[in-house]
Amino acid sequence: MKLFADFPENYELIDAGGGRKLERWGTVTTIRPEHQAYFGAVLSKKEWHDSADWEFIPKSEGSLQGAWKKLKPQAPEEWLFSSAGLVFNLRITNNKHLGLFPEQQINWEFLSANLNASKRFLNAFAYTGAASLFGRKTGAEVIHCDSVKPMLDWGRQNQLESGLDGIKWVHEDALKFIRREVKRGNKYDILQLDPPAWGLGAKGEKWKLEELLGTLISEAVQLLNKQGVLILNTYSPKVDSNFIRKITSELEIPNKQVENSELWFKTSSGKELYYGILTRIYK
Numbered sequence: 001m002k003l004f005a006d007f008p009e010n011y012e013l014i015d016a017g018g019g020r021k022l023e024r025w026g027t028v029t030t031i032r033p034e035h036q037a038y039f040g041a042v043l044s045k046k047e048w049h050d051s052a053d054w055e056f057i058p059k060s061e062g063s064l065q066g067a068w069k070k071l072k073p074q075a076p077e078e079w080l081f082s083s084a085g086l087v088f089n090l091r092i093t094n095n096k097h098l099g100l101f102p103e104q105q106i107n108w109e110f111l112s113a114n115l116n117a118s119k120r121f122l123n124a125f126a127y128t129g130a131a132s133l134f135g136r137k138t139g140a141e142v143i144h145c146d147s148v149k150p151m152l153d154w155g156r157q158n159q160l161e162s163g164l165d166g167i168k169w170v171h172e173d174a175l176k177f178i179r180r181e182v183k184r185g186n187k188y189d190i191l192q193l194d195p196p197a198w199g200l201g202a203k204g205e206k207w208k209l210e211e212l213l214g215t216l217i218s219e220a221v222q223l224l225n226k227q228g229v230l231i232l233n234t235y236s237p238k239v240d241s242n243f244i245r246k247i248t249s250e251l252e253i254p255n256k257q258v259e260n261s262e263l264w265f266k267t268s269s270g271k272e273l274y275y276g277i278l279t280r281i282y283k
């Protein structure tokens with residue numbers, strides 16, 4: 001099933017095509033590589049360049065690493081982006097990401113609707129903490145786990161800027177932490193996993209999505225309360241819907257319900273762009 005996410009407040013995917021996308025983040029507009037944009041763009045090259053502040057030039061095709069090129073003299077290197085009453089620090093770094101994955105709006109809405117002060121939420125592979133902030137805003141107890149220290153610092157800064165407190169920050173390999181939580185008998189109402197295609201744990205543990213996803217899901221579902229929900233975002237050519245369906249069908253949860261959708265955005269210019277697979281497992 002194709003699921004179209006709405007744009008978060010103050011964000012716009014203006015156009016896409018030619019292997020790139022044009023996006024507005026509050027007052028700042030960027031051009032970033034996007035291999036899913038294999039079709040032609042709607043707006044002209046001139047229109048893209050007239051509106052953009054920054055363009056990311058990858059080191060080589062498909063590389064996450066590269067350098068940002070300033071297209072306007074006043075383009076800021078970091079700025080505050082406000083959305084739904086939360087404030088995120090966005091900045092250019094040596095990779096193409098800016099600190100937020102806007103297509104996650106669909107999960108932020110789900111968390112806002114399903115969490116409250118009596119619920120517990122674990123956000124693992126949590127990046128700069130957008131989902132943690134949306135969870136905490138409802139009053140829920142939030143545990144945020146990521147293996148990269150600067151990401152935790154970035155998340156703390158977002159928490160502060162958003163006027164929130166109380167998120168528990170865990171600097172650990174996500175699978176290790178989940179296994180430890182299973183042993184301790186801890187339970188959660190919602191668990192979100194946003195694992196990268198590959199990565200390293202806090203102590204250099206190798207992470208390969210296609211090899212570890214089955215183990216990760218079967219450990220993670222053990223942390224769910226009765227009626228708990230596991231949200232899984234995957235964005236990797238090696239992990240398609242069939243792969244996830246096979247893994248989830250083998251889970252030993254009676255009466256479980258699995259929703260498996262393709263996540264898409266529609267650009268303001270009318271193009272459709274694929275953003276990976278969103279899976280929800282209801283216990």
Ligand SMILES: C[S@@+](CC[C@H](N)C(=O)[O-])C[C@H]1O[C@@H](n2cnc3c(N)ncnc32)[C@H](O)[C@@H]1O
Pocket residue numbers: 099100101104124125126127128129130131145146147148151172173174175194195196198199200201202205207
């Ligand atoms: C795709 S990003 C998550 C995006 C985020 N959930 C969002 O929507 O804003 C993946 C994150 O996983 C972290 N990571 C990579 N390997 C990890 C591991 N083994 N354990 C925990 N976190 C890991 C990275 O530091 C990164 O922050």
